[in-house]
Each structure stands twice: as C-alpha cells, then as structure tokens.
Amino acid sequence: MLEKNLEILKERYPESFQALSENTQKVNFNIIDAKNGDKTAEVQVGDSFILVHSKYDPKREAERIVEEINLNGVSSIIVLGFGLGYHVVNLFQKLKDKDIKIFVVATTPLLFKEALKYQDFTELFSSDNFYLLLSNKINSNELIAFIEDNVDMVFENIAVSFLPSLVKYAKEDYGIIMESLKYIYKILGANKYTVTNRGGEWESNLLQNLYLFLTKPGINVLHGTSQDKPAILVAAGPSLDKNIDLLKEVKGKALIIAADAVLKKLLKHDIVPDIVTVIDGYKHILKYFEGLDYNRLNDVVLVTSPQFYGHVIEEWPGPVVFSPGYGVGEEIIGWVESFSDYKGRIPTGGSVAHLSFGLACILKADPIVFVGQDLALTGGVTHASGSDYRKSLKEQFKDTNRKYYKIKDINGEDVWTRDDFYLFLEWFNKFIKDLKDNGNQTEFIDATEGGARIEGTEIMTLKEVINLYCQENNNINKEVLNKINSYQVKWNKDIILEFEKVIEDVKEIEVLARRGLQLIDQILDNQFSEKIKEFNSQLTLINNQINKLGNNVMFFESQIYDIYKDIRFEVENNMEILNRLVTFYNKLIEGSNNSLEILNIHYKRLIDEGDK
Template sequence: MPSFFESNLKYLRTRWPEYAELLSNRPSAQKNYESDDFSSLPSIRIWPHTRLVIFFGLGTGAGLENYMKEFTQRPELETLLIERQPETFARLLENIDLSTWLQSPRVQVWLGLTGAQTQLNSITYFNENNRAAYWSAIQIVAHPEIAKENEEYFRNIEAFCNEAMKDASNAFGNSPDDALLGLQNSLLNGDWIRKSPSWIQFRNRLPDVPAFLIASGPSLEQEFERLKLARDEGVIICADSALRPLLDHGIVPDFVTALERVPEVAVFFRGVATKQTTLVSLPVLYPEAYRSYAGPKVMAFRDYPYFEMFGVSETEMQMIGPSCTHLSFQFAHMLGCSPLVLVGQDLSYDPENFRSHVRGTGFADRDKPNNPEELLNKQEYFWVDGNHGKKVLTNHALAMFRAWFENLFAKIDDRTIINCSLKGAKIKYCSVGSLQSVLDNLSTKWDRASFENKFTSLTSTRERIRKTDWINGLKEDVRWIDRLQKLLDTGLTQASNAQANLALARALETMILKLVNNDRHFKKLLLIIMTPLLFQIEVAKNKAASACVNDANYTNVLVHHYAQMLAEIKLWSLKLKDLLLQTINIDT
C-alpha cells in the first residue's frame, strides 16, 4: 500500500511549517489501536445547512473520502481538523492523499496544541470571514476512540469555540446605522483626517517607559494622590471620561483617547483645559468633539477599509477594541511602554455604593449610587469574580470589554501588564497589585523633557491626499454605486421571478460572495456598514435552514435570505451614495 506521507508533508509545510517540522521525523504512534477501531469514523452525513465541519480526531482517515468528495462539491463548506497527538496525524498522512485538501483555504488544521493555544486559535478563527455567523450551522464529527480518550481536551475546545463566536459576534457593531454614522462623521472630519499626524509616528518612541492607563471606574477615586506621583514615573494615558476628574485633582494626562461617534462625547471636552494633553482619537469621533478640543491631536485608525479614501495606509490601521481604554492600551503598546498599568479599569460597579463611574465625569447620573437589587432585576446584570477575592457586580457590556482585554492580553508576551483596579473585576492574563506597590518597585525614571522636545516633530501635520484627488475619488465611488444598483436589480429580479431551485440559490450566493470577498469598492465602502446586518441575516438563514424538513424547504430558505441580503445592500448603498454626494457638494 503506497504511503502519501511525503507528498502530504510537502503541502503541510507550505501552510503550516511548524506542523511539518513536528512530523518530519515520522514519529511512530504511542498507542497501537486495533485497526478496526482506529480506522473507523462515524458515518458522516453532512446536513444541507452545514457551513463548518469540525473534526475531533480523524484516526487513519478511513471513511473520510466521502466527506472530501462532498467538500469538493459544496464551495460554502469549511473544515476545521483538530488532532491532539502528532503521531496520530502522521498515520493519517500516510494513509490518505490529502494534498488537495491541505491546499484549500477552506481547511484549517490545529495539531498538537495546548489548551491555551486552542483558546487563542478559537479567537482568531471565529473573528475571520464572518465565521461567528455559523453558530447554528456547525457540525462536529468526533472519532469515537480519540474523542473518548481526550474527552476533557475536546470539551474545552468546544467551550472555547462557543465563547469565541459569542465575542466575535459582538465585534460586528451595533447596527448599519451606527456604522454609517461613523462613516458620516469621518467624512465630516475629512479635512482633518487628510492632514492629521498619525499614531504610527509614535511607534517605539517610549520603549520600556511605564504607562499608566486610566479609566473612569469608581476605584479611580482612591488613586488621585498616587497618580500625582505617577506622572514623574511614566506616561499617563486616560480615557475621555477620566479626563475631567483627573484635571479636577491637578493631574494633567499626557494623552487622552476618544472614539465615540455620538454627540455625548463632546461633554468630556467642553469647558475643559486641554492644551497640555494630546488627543488620540479615531476618525469616527463626533465632529464637535474635534472642534471643542484645544490641545494637539493625533489620529488612530481601526482596520476599516474605508479609511483608504482619506489616503490612510494599511500600516496605520489595526484592530483596537470597543472602548477608549482599549485604544489607550493599543497606543501604549505602540509606544513600546512597559509595564502597562491599569488604573480605574474596574469593569464592574463599586462593591460598596454600586456607582458605575468615578464622580465628576460630566454626567450627573454617573455620580449617583445604585441599588444592587434593582440592577439585578434586569437581565443584563450579574456577579463575577473580583480582584479583592469577592464577587463584584457587572453587566454584559462591561463583560464584553473584559473579554476584549483578555483577548488582547493573551497575545502579548513581551510586556508586563498590571491591574491596579483592586475593587474591580478580575481580568485574565495580567497580574494584580496596588498602584503604590507598582510605584515603589519602578527602577527607572523616564526622560519626560527629552520626549517633549521631540513632540512637535511627531505631531507635525502632513497632507495624506490632495483635496482635489480626494473629491475625485468620492465621485468615482458614486459611479461604482450606480453600477452596483444594476447588478443588484438583476439578482433581485431573478429571485422574485424564477422558481426557487438550488442552482438559483447558489447563483445568488456566488453573487454575494463575489461582492463581499472580491470587489474592492464593496470592501472599501460597504463592508463595515453591511457586516452587522449581513451577519444577522446569515445567522437567521442558518437557523431557519437547520429546521428544514426537505430539500424544497431548504432551497426556499436560501433564496429568501439571499434576496434579503441583496435588498439590504441596495438600500444601504443608496444611503451611502447620498452621504458621498453631500460631502462632494459641501467641499466643492
């Protein structure tokens, strides 16, 4: 019987060189399974609505050929193969020709990973390609002997995947209205974006300098006196809601971060002395907040493709997270700072008076104590472990922020992260200590004067793209939307006039996939706006498909939901066209 090991290893090495290295010595199996037991996979019948098949072990792969054939015939199907033992995977490579499979971008392999590594892989995997929408369209195929022997390992992976999908779904934004508002604000801030200093200019400017990252949690009230000393020890970066309380206590932050697109954010800067503090903000910030800010300004960029229209390069964009303190953390990391010290990052309510924030943020309702019983009567409030050894009260939004921090912290192994929010919720992947102990143990002083001397050059403005080129680019975007309308009308006509059949469903699906994955203009202009809505429709489609009792029902579900996607793309692209035309008319 021929061995396929070397040919499979060749393709494995192309995509996963670390796995190829692991297997290059051809390890022999540590356990000799009976061939009948080891070779048998359960009968694999892939449901019509399945989008992702996860294998918990494959053994020698007998029975896999039929699945591989179906995989080839169904371009929407993705596969995740998880094998704990490298020697078992080596036997699979010997027995089955997987060369085509291993080359497919629709196949992913996790081999010999620890529990912590599978958790990180889950976060990355389900944040890519809208996979979080597969929630009700995932099918797990478990090899009987391998899954039984590694029961806890695979059970934890299943929990990691569920948690990652839940967190990833939160990352798709609140709604297309919210996303469109962000683009509208960016267009109104267009002249500033085109000329703004970029946060990338600060990369590694403060290597190994301590950074104190100040949020507006209620525990901040106990730290004002110590933070006065911290300014001599490192750089202070605060969230917009913490700026006013810090200034009221005589503490001038070096940087303040802001990213909200709603009018309320302007309250944090109105009537506040900001000339000595640099604003690090996203382009989606409410325009009045820019106008009311008197100090220096630096622009940070999420990985949103539409920033390309302002001349922003890919190197300037990165994933940031949902809150100002996530932006503060990412900026401090970009500066090269260490340790990264969290202060007032409670992510929970005060354990004594149940206030949500430090007093003095500018919103009177945040200054008031809360009744925990009244909060707990609402579904979104619950108890979690606190840093002081007791439970603290939190809510779903704060828990989501905490999950984002844990995802960020888990990927960082070159910095020290210390959480000094002693009354707050416990955050994984960082140590806990008092701010006083951090100050007592800092061994180096940073040269603030030297950094401030360089500051003018770091914040100097430059024109990313000429105004005439920017306006001409917007006009070309409008012409693309006009062409898009014709394509969408064709698809909608087909969906409404033709009898539903699987060929039609797949044609509509292909039209949508080409737009979303391959059309440069769609990615630049509409992907961020449409993603929350397309995600919701995809989830609804998968849920409805899972309840289908026959092929005709399934086909009707597909056609209905794909037509709904096309109609929503048409609606929101026309709204975008109106925004672009308004910007062109205002600026010309």
C-alpha cells in the same frame, strides 16, 4: 502517498509541517486493521488502549459523524481531532462544492503524520476552504487567533464537530479547545449585537471621516515612543474614587492615558491626561466631550477610532491619531490606506480600556499600570462617582437583559460583575498571557485597589507605583507630541481618480436596483404569461451586474445588515425570494443615495487640496 501529502502540506501549511518534525510524542498509539480492511488506530490511555476510529468500518463511522452536523446556514465548521482523517475527508467531499470553510484542530502530530501514509489528502490540503492547526501543545490564544483571523467575526455561523474518541484520549486538550470556542462564540455574539445595533452609525461616521483619515497619522507613528517609561491607564471603575488625586503626582513622570468616560472627572480634579482614547462611535459617547474646556487640551492627544464623530475630531484642539479596528468599515479603511499609509491596528475586545492597553503596548511603555479598571461592581456600584452610567447593584440587577456572575477580586473575595465586564476581563487575561507566552518582559501592574483580579498583573497600590516608578520628570509627553507633529501627510493623488470611479459605480448600483424593482412589478403582473421567463432572465442579469459592482457596497453595507443573514440562504418560495429582493433593492437605493452625498463632498475636498 506520504511524500505527496507532505509536499502539499509543506507548501500550504509550513507551521503544521514543522510540527511533524517535533520529537515529543504526546501519546502512544498503534495502527491496526479494522474488520473491513481499512486502517484504524488505538491510543494508550493509562494501562488500556482506546480506539480512535471504529474497529469495524471507520469510513461508515465517519459518515455518521458528518451526518450529525447541522449544516443549515453554516459558513464554517470547526473539526476537533483528525485521527486518520476519515471524518474530515467525508466532510470535505460533502462540502467541496459549497462555500463553507473547514477548520481542523489536530493535537497529535505523529498520529497525523501516520494518517498521511494511508489516504490521499492532496485535494483537501489544496482547498482554499481548508484551514489546519496542528500542534503538540494547544495554546488557547493561538487557537483563538487561528479562528478569528480567518472568519467574519460578525456574521460567521460556526458549527463544531469532534472526533468522539478525542474526549477520551485528549481530555486536557479538549477542555482548552472548548473553553476557547466558548470565548469565540461570546465575541461573535457581542460583535453581531454591536454591528446590527450600531453599525449604521459607525459606518456613517467613517464615511464622514474619510478625508481626515487620509491625512492624519495612525498609531503606527507612535511605535516605541515611550519605551521603558511608565504608562498609567485610567478607566472609570468605582475604585478610581480611592486614588484619583494621587494621579496629580505622576504628571510629567508617567504617561497618563485616559479612557473617554473618565476625562471630565480627571479635569474636575485638575488632572490633564496626556492621551485620551475613544473607540465607540455611538451617540451616548458624545456626552463625554460636551462642555469641555478645550483651552486645557491643546497638548492632549486624541487616539480615536475612525468610526467616531467627525465634528468632535475636527474640533479637538490637540493632535489626533487614528486607531482603526476590525469589523465595521474594515474594507473602507483598507481602501483608503492603499492610497496613503498603513495606520496600524490595535486588537481590542470591545472596550476603550483595551485600546488604551494596546496603545501602551505599541508605545512599549514599561510598566503598564491599571487604575480604575475594576471590571466589577466594586462596593456595589458600576462606575466611579460622577459617571453618567453609575448604577447601584440593585439598579443594575433590574436590567434583565444582562447576566451577572460572582468572580474573585484582587483579595480573593467574591465580587459581582456583569457579562460585558466579564468578557472584557477575559480579553485582558488572554492578551496578557499571550504577551508573556511570547517572551514579553513588560511589567503589568494593577493599581486599581479593587475590582476583579486581572491575571498576569502584579497587585500594588497607586502610591507604591508612584514611589517605585514615578519619581523623575521624563518629558515623555513631549516625545509623543514631537513624534506626531513630525508626521508627513502621505496620500496618492490617484485616489481622486478612484473616487470618480467609485461614484460612477455607486450611481450604477442605484440604477440597477431601480430597474430590478420595475422588473419585479412586471413579474408579478405577468405570473401566468409567456413573458415571465424573459423577465426572470433580465432580473438574473441585473443581479449579476450588481454582484460585479459588489465591492462598492462597502460604502453602505450597514443598509443591508438587517437582511444580511436572510439573503445568504436559499428559500423554496419564489414569492419570498421576490419580497427579499424588493427589500434588498430598496436598501441599495437608500445606501447609494446616502453614500453618494458624502463621497461627493470628499471628492471635492480632495480636488481642492490637489490644486494647492
């Protein structure tokens, strides 16, 4: 039994298999017989022992644990604690014919190995819907990555179940796990809000930018370009008013990376950044680019999400570098990259400041210095003076859709922040900790001179940073420009044939959707006729054909965002099913028409370029 389990574990989960060889025993435990003859375990906590499973009937206890899980609409279940695996096996047997993922987080490798002696887990371990994180020391960032890398971080519906005894014998681990899950839920909520409210606009922008994305470099080309040279990351927090003029002294001596919201303010103070970052493809960002003197920006690099507005990218006078993200349009991005080159990825937590930080890390800049990164309502305001979004504390508190917290500032004093700022702060804290835990030696400095305390940073004034790190001209911006200008456009002309196929498939989806609407009319007109079965069969066939062409829905996925959740669940009322299908078909028709127009424009542009 043990050898069979170990063999499949080694094949499917090599890291977990490696954890079994660790000699450190986190807990003392004994395997004992339950009253019904099954095995159970007891773990030592202090001077006493705590039962991991029932001493009477562990399998019946496992049934009760699983019965308490609300599976309605769930797409993933996170199980905390493995013990001897009774509850996990019961859950798997209940779900193995359903498309629901099971994530198990186990904190006692030696107890886990003991479990492998008593049950056959090969079917569980072989399942594509089973994921295992086994570690003697739970790391919050590792746990978050374990979940985020394997779920849809927009629409995933996650349930959590835990072995009740885990709370007693692994309190510290349980606390870390629960805090990490809270963070994941926050990110899910923020992503879902963003996609449902902005997804359509972002997707439209991405489609408009397909040709540009195919032919422009990605952030991969900048890897290591500024190694061991300082980078100043400028954001639009209220403390920027304290030290903005000092940034003139660092020009040419450090790389100035400015968030979009602060560009106009910098130019007004005669400070031209080296790089401007933009991540949000939403219309309110456009005001940051209106009325700019483009003559001053010929050598300024725009690092942008491909979901930003194409006309701004086309008009930008300096070099453009794409930084694809995760979420909206990810399938389209991967599709384009399969015919060109991998552009690279920078993980972000929803803020353009995260993009600036991730970019500095890719550049291998050192030190990385925050300026204007308050993440709090410093001095009772939200943003620096001149910002379109600057509000007083009183004005901000009128927004009852947000939550507000008091946190510690750089001096250990209380300062107000709002929920989105706090989420951005948590991201910085986790990301910096993860970098340091993995041996990164970069020095992270907070020279904001106010605002929230960013964990893992050294507090300094901007003047101190300049005196210590920015005394010599280093031509750092020229190195970045040379790297970008030397980029060779790479794209495979097979993409032209792929465009032809996609265009035909999208046309077919529209035809099928229109036929679906006609059949629903016939079904409604013949509800009591013998023909109803034939119509239902035809409708099922159409849905199957649409499903086969489903990959092409990526070009207009936003059209179905608002019914995405509904079409995942089964309903009892046939009329309700038909009503949802009508909505679905109409949105497929609308999405097909919109995407076909854009796809044809890019197709013709590629044909013209290929003829040169």
